Amino acid sequence: MNRLLISLLLLFPSALAAQGWQLQTSDDGSYFAGFLNAPAGVEMSLVCGERSPQGLSPQETGNMEPDISAPNTLILYIGMSHIPAPQSEFKRQDVIIGTGAQGYRIPELIWNELFGTWEARIAAQDALLQSMAASPGFEIITNEGREPIPAAGFATGYDQLLGYCQSMFESSGISWDGTPPEPQEQSDGGVDLRQVAEGTIVEGCNGDATTGENYLLSGDIDGDGIEDVVLDWREVECVSAPARPFCGASMCSADVFISSDYPVTGQPKNLLALGVKLIPLNNGNTGIITGGSVGQCDADGRNPCEYLFYWDGADLALAP
Incomplete structure (x- = not known):
């Protein structure tokens, strides 16, 4: 699944699961991706992605706009129904996710003009995401106001997403913690x-x-x-x-x-x-x-x- 499809899912939330946050996965042979999608009416997703262990080229699959995240990192997408489209500044560092009595500032959000959504890169085990997983509900806080976001299914989906991302990264020969994997011996005793x-x-x-x-x-x-x-x-x-x-x-x-x-x-x-x-x-x-x-x-x-x-x-x- 590529960024265009993610954009469509954000623009048309009815395509998402009707109840709670749910994990969706995709692997077309050239790239894989995992998506933790919010319930209908909420334009938010957590995503990881990289080259597929199947090793097909993007030219073979036509996937020229893949979602690619760094190891141990997730992409947070937030649609413009929650954070308005920018008038001049295409980056924001003032958006907070509130989880009960705690507030966590989202790392720099960048406006994706092509698909009309905001995106940020967040460490997979960031305190923000862990607090969201432990909270019965959270809200997006901006200068424009506060908006409650349902948390049903987020904790389970978050754990499933991390497990899928780590498994797929390592299947592709990329260490999930960001360090180069140790070379494995081939059947003939040589280095891969x-x-x-x-x-x-x-x-x-x-x-x-x-x-x-x-x-x-x-x-x-x-x-x-x-x-x-x-x-x-x-x-x-x-x-x-x-x-x-x-x-x-x-x-x-x-x-x-x-x-x-x-x-x-x-x-x-x-x-x-x-x-x-x-x-x-x-x-x-x-x-x-x-x-x-x-x-x-x-x-x-x-x-x-x-x-x-x-x-x-x-x-x-x-x-x-």
């Missing part, structure tokens, strides 16, 4: 380099990211019969700024995880590239082709503007 690369993205982005169709490439680069993995940072966009931490004006890093080398060094090989692709070599191994800048290729006499790297038994070597 795809999982290592996914953990590298979480660590490099300090949270979640969206990825292109070819963000991970795989092939037997070192000739040991075990899959090696190339992470192309050009195909990764971090949700939190900076969006592309390992890219310059045109070139991006490419991390190469070699099955015979990574367990020894604990580090990938790093290339600077304007795009990456893999090709078969005459010796049966897989080579890495990187694109270069026009100035670089002109200086090196490269036409076409490409560089071929191969494994020489000890390191990645540049073919003449």
Whole structure:
């Protein structure tokens, strides 16, 4: 389920469950999401989402506007029937959720102009959410007034949402607590380099990211019969700024995880590239082709503007 559908659910609350807060889940193969939806007439949802463990590309499913949350973080959506649409300021930090005698300020709310709703990122175990779960009712408090919100089903749904989010994140190779997962051994005793690369993205982005169709490439680069993995940072966009931490004006890093080398060094090989692709070599191994800048290729006499790297038994070597 994508942001457009969430927006429709907020705009047309009759589509939600009629009684109490309820959990809904979605996994189209490219992205999964969990939604704790408020009862009919209340435009609120708590959401988590990330890449699906099924590993399909967004191009295959058409899901180009997924709900993506950082590990151990939930997205809070509040519709404009509860908080009016902004006239000039598109961020708010003055909205409070009251739970009995306690009041909790919502972290910065940002106006999503495309879908007409407010959204905030909140730690999954934030005191605000825990107090909401322990309260028989709560209310939204703004400068415009106070509005009671029913709490029936919230506590149960909140627990179910956290369980689902943690399970799905970890099934996708992303630690729910935000730390890169420990590499798991494959059946052949080697390290699962795809999982290592996914953990590298979480660590490099300090949270979640969206990825292109070819963000991970795989092939037997070192000739040991075990899959090696190339992470192309050009195909990764971090949700939190900076969006592309390992890219310059045109070139991006490419991390190469070699099955015979990574367990020894604990580090990938790093290339600077304007795009990456893999090709078969005459010796049966897989080579890495990187694109270069026009100035670089002109200086090196490269036409076409490409560089071929191969494994020489000890390191990645540049073919003449």
